[in-house]
Amino acid sequence: MASDQESCFLCKEYLRDPVSIPCGHIFCSICLKTYWDHADYTGSYTCPQCRVSYNKRPTPRRIGGSRQSTLQRNSESFPPPPPSPDYNYAGPQDVGCDICIGKKHKAIKTCLMCLASYCEKHLKPHFESATFKRHKLVDEIGHLDRQICPQHQKGLELFCRTDQMCICVLCTVKEHKGHDMVSAEQERAEEQQRLGATQAEIQEKIHDRFKQMEELKQAVDSLKNSAQRALQECEKMFADMMRSIERMQQEMAKLISSNKRAALSNAEGHLERLTHEIADLKRRDNEITQLSRTEDHIHFIQTYHMLIAQTEAEELPTVSVNPYFSFGPVNKAVSEMKQHLNEFSNDELVKVAKAVNKMTFCQLDESKKRRSVKSEEAAVYKSVPVKEPQHRDDFMRYDRPGRSSRGRRVSHQL
Structure with a gap:
């Protein structure tokens, strides 16, 4: 937050009794209170300036020290603060009223017949006049241009099943003449049923995935x-x-x-x-x-x-001496014992490795795999095949780097 801020983002006046919120932005105490009092109805609290959302209403922190004194001294030369700002004006994230001139108020309803959004004030004729009795009102929506036929500039009311697109009444005369057409409401009802079945299937998959995750x-x-x-x-x-x-x-x-x-x-x-x-x-x-x-x-x-x-x-008896006497047979016997032990240990380790590698810990059942709707290149997780060791050197590759000195001594002796 810039240290030279002197005006409130909400009222556009000099800061009075400034307070800050966790994101660091500063507002007038009364302005922020009024803004969040309106947000109590929705339960969603956002920073008016950076639109950061908070799960619960934060407690503002008052700005003290010389900064507040300076701001108070600067404000003494100005007239009393204006009345609390009207937070019904549309912000950057809101849908504005199409009838308001100048600064627009927030739209609360959208008319699908008029293809316009109205604030509370300009919506009254739809409730008071019989002319608008058959108009359909829904919660405010943006991008109303998507509700208009780009060719005839009429509202989209029908659905062409032949071309799989929404059309207006004039489209039925020429472009979609003879096509299989139904009202948007009827198509929505049928697709809603399919959507419900799809949602049930997704929820079943979620339950199944949770079960598999717990088992894993x-x-x-x-x-x-x-x-x-x-x-x-x-x-x-x-x-x-x-x-x-x-x-x-x-x-x-x-x-x-x-x-x-x-x-x-x-x-x-x-x-x-x-x-x-x-x-x-x-x-x-x-x-x-x-x-x-x-x-x-x-x-x-x-x-x-x-x-x-x-x-x-x-x-006198003769003393005969064997000049070739030595403990060589002992060395030969120990050497043969070492060789037999190496061969035996190598064979046994290979047997153990083969037995362990044959057991699969987890894998995907390819017979039940389906192609993803959103992407044809869905990631497939497979068990990495392990090459069975055939010799002792192959088996020693599985040896962990941080083995103990005792393990090293055993490998040297073998």
């Missing part, structure tokens, strides 16, 4: 609950499978560790025995060396036979 809402709620339960159960079962895999990993680690310890213990025992045997053999070697250097022939002969007898009597 319930199905959507059930779908959400089912999906939530399925997610929770899947998370629980995959967690159990992860714990089973972790237990298998722990058992495999125990197996490798126990075999490692047994092999190391056996090897350490053989190493200790070989160490003792090497030390004993070195001792004998030293004794033989010392014996070979002695000059006592008797001592040499006696000791020689004892050493030879001891050496020949002792047989």
Whole structure:
């Protein structure tokens, strides 16, 4: 709203006791009250300036402060305010009286014989004079040019069923001679019956659509609950499978560790025995060396036979080592287990996806679809066909972007 407004839109005078309404426009308090007092009869309250509608009568807000003081000072130099304006004058959205000269009053009735709209004052002859007794009055309507034949400038009273158009009496002489014609009133009565049947059909469709909408809402709620339960159960079962895999990993680690310890213990025992045997053999070697250097022939002969007898009597066991021993079979077994698990999981996921995709949540029954009366290109809602995944990579496309770290770990392990 412009801050330099000084005049009221209704009375066209300087604002007196200005008030504003929710849309921001400002009027004189008495002008706005009088305007909306007339609107109390219709129950529709609109802004006189911008025509914004309100469901109930708004409470005007008084303009205070320096602005009101200034407006009051400006108004002191002018004569007293004029009488309350007559809000029976036709506005931009109203039908004006065709008889009024200058500023037109609102029309309250339209005569279909005179093809003119009248205000309350100029309508009186239709009630007081017998000349207008047979004229038909209806509530005010605009665009009276639609009620006149464009060729003969006469009122449209008949309906040509052959050409499906409204005509005047003069049209029957030449342009529509010999056509199937009835009065507009008779055609209206017949079409009114068909309109009633059409309205009943539309209301039945509305009821049916509401029923389908409620069923769809319930199905959507059930779908959400089912999906939530399925997610929770899947998370629980995959967690159990992860714990089973972790237990298998722990058992495999125990197996490798126990075999490692047994092999190391056996090897350490053989190493200790070989160490003792090497030390004993070195001792004998030293004794033989010392014996070979002695000059006592008797001592040499006696000791020689004892050493030879001891050496020949002792047989040392041979320690054989497998240079190709490794835990490769364990890795191979785990690798084969992983491959079998991947193939199994892929097959099972594809089976589940196929089973789910075969179930249709909602779709249109094409056999009952009818062409729309208003448009031949009515929008048709169809269920989007889902391509069944054939491989694990296809199935993983259904994976949601925000999956948890646990889900990522399962996919890596599989």
